[in-house]
Amino acid sequence: MENNLNHAYCPAIETIALIGGRWKVIILHVLSKHARRFGEINVRVPSISRKVLTEQLKELEADGLISRKEYKELPRKVEYALTEYGESLCPLLAYIAAWNKEKV
Amino acid sequence: MENNLNHAYCPAIETIALIGGRWKVIILHVLSKHARRFGEINVRVPSISRKVLTEQLKELEADGLISRKEYKELPRKVEYALTEYGESLCPLLAYIAAWNKEKV
DNA sequence: TCCATTTGTTACTTTAAGGTTACCACTTTT
DNA sequence: AAAAGTGGTAACCTTAAAGTAACAAATGGA
Numbered sequence: 001m002e003n004n005l006n007h008a009y010c011p012a013i014e015t016i017a018l019i020g021g022r023w024k025v026i027i028l029h030v031l032s033k034h035a036r037r038f039g040e041i042n043v044r045v046p047s048i049s050r051k052v053l054t055e056q057l058k059e060l061e062a063d064g065l066i067s068r069k070e071y072k073e074l075p076r077k078v079e080y081a082l083t084e085y086g087e088s089l090c091p092l093l094a095y096i097a098a099w100n101k102e103k104v
Numbered sequence: 105m106e107n108n109l110n111h112a113y114c115p116a117i118e119t120i121a122l123i124g125g126r127w128k129v130i131i132l133h134v135l136s137k138h139a140r141r142f143g144e145i146n147v148r149v150p151s152i153s154r155k156v157l158t159e160q161l162k163e164l165e166a167d168g169l170i171s172r173k174e175y176k177e178l179p180r181k182v183e184y185a186l187t188e189y190g191e192s193l194c195p196l197l198a199y200i201a202a203w204n205k206e207k208v
Numbered sequence: 209t210c211c212a213t214t215t216g217t218t219a220c221t222t223t224a225a226g227g228t229t230a231c232c233a234c235t236t237t238t
Numbered sequence: 239a240a241a242a243g244t245g246g247t248a249a250c251c252t253t254a255a256a257g258t259a260a261c262a263a264a265t266g267g268a
Contacts, residue, residue, distance in 0.1 A: 010150065011201040012133045022124065022225080029116050038245055046114065049227055054246065074235050075244040092203055095196050097115040126255080142215055153257055158216065178265050179214040 018063050019089065023048055023056050028086065029093045031066060035081035065089065122167050123193065127152055127160050132190065133197045135170060139185035169193065 019025050023045060030036060030044045042053055057080060060066045065086035071077040082090075123129055127149060134140060134148045146157055161184060164170045169190035175181040186194075 010130055010133065011204045012129050012197070013150075015200045015204040016126070016129055020124070020126065022120070025116050025120055026114055029114070039243090042245095046117075050246075051228085051248095052226055055226090070245095073244095075242085076234075076246085078245060089203065092196075092199050093116070095199060096119045099193065099196055100115045100119040143213095146215095154216070155218095155258085156256060159256090174215095179212085180216085180264075182215065 018065065019092075021056070023052065024060060025093065025096060027053075027056055027060065028065065028082070028089060029097060031080060031082050031086070032090050032093050035079050037077055037079050041080065060086075122169065123196075125160070127156065128164060129197065129200060131157075131160055131164065132169065132186070132193060133201060135184060135186050135190070136194050136197050139183050141181055141183050145184065164190075 019028065026045050027041060030041055036044070038053070038057075041057075042048065042050060045053065048056075057066065057068070061068050061080075064083055066080050067083050069079045069081070071079065123132065130149050131145060134145055140148070142157070142161075145161075146152065146154060149157065152160075161170065161172070165172050165184075168187055170184050171187050173183045173185070175183065
């Protein structure tokens with residue numbers, strides 16, 4: 001129905017809600033290679049602050065895309081990894097990275 | 105080199121710079137179906153304001169992803185379409201939309 | 209003459225996102 | 239006792255993004 005367009009469902013919107021923003025794709029891309037602890041992600045995501053990294057990781061965890069595992073070690077060790085749901089994003093993440101390389 | 109990680113090149117970053125943000129993927133997705141005039145995009149992208157739509161369209165045009173064609177008609181008619189470069193994003197846009205549907 | 213339509217623009221305000229700095233908890237090493 | 243390493247948190251500030259409302263240009267028609 002053409003009179004209902006401004007309420008039209010756009011399937012891209014929810015995806016954007018989950019992985020949009022300045023950092024999430026980059027964080028997920030880092031984790032897609034293998035699980036990383038907090039400090040490792042921090043070093044691999046250029047110029048993100050610890051505060052923002054913490055926030056983004058919490059959101060990704062709340063959305064079920066990554067898991068957080070705390071080891072009883074010294075000093076502290078917390079490891080983040082993609083969940084199965086997060087893994088399903090890998091082709092998309094790879095595409096995002098690849099598209100940029102292939103461009104003319 | 106592992107000591108250079110915070111300057112590491114991340115191929116996803118540039119892609120995010122081009123299509124990141126709240127609206128660009130959605131706008132591109134709308135235009136991926138076919139060329140649209142300003143008002144048509146405005147109606148198909150839920151709740152975007154004209155001001156922001158104008159801004160985003162200008163940025164997308166400046167980045168070479170879309171073209172802007174003004175017709176000498178009454179009342180004004182301006183049509184936006186994907187460029188060839190923008191078309192190269194279509195598989196990615198389709199993937200973004202499809203992923204959301206397939207999720208468990 | 210004045211209104212309607214379409215595509216904007218301008219000025220101003222509000223909200224969201226991100227950054228900075230300092231600090232804490234826990235444990236081992238010095 | 240104090241420092242070092244890891245993974246945070248809290249308070250505060252700045253910047254970027256988005257929204258609102260009013261206005262403009264161009265032109266046909268009532």
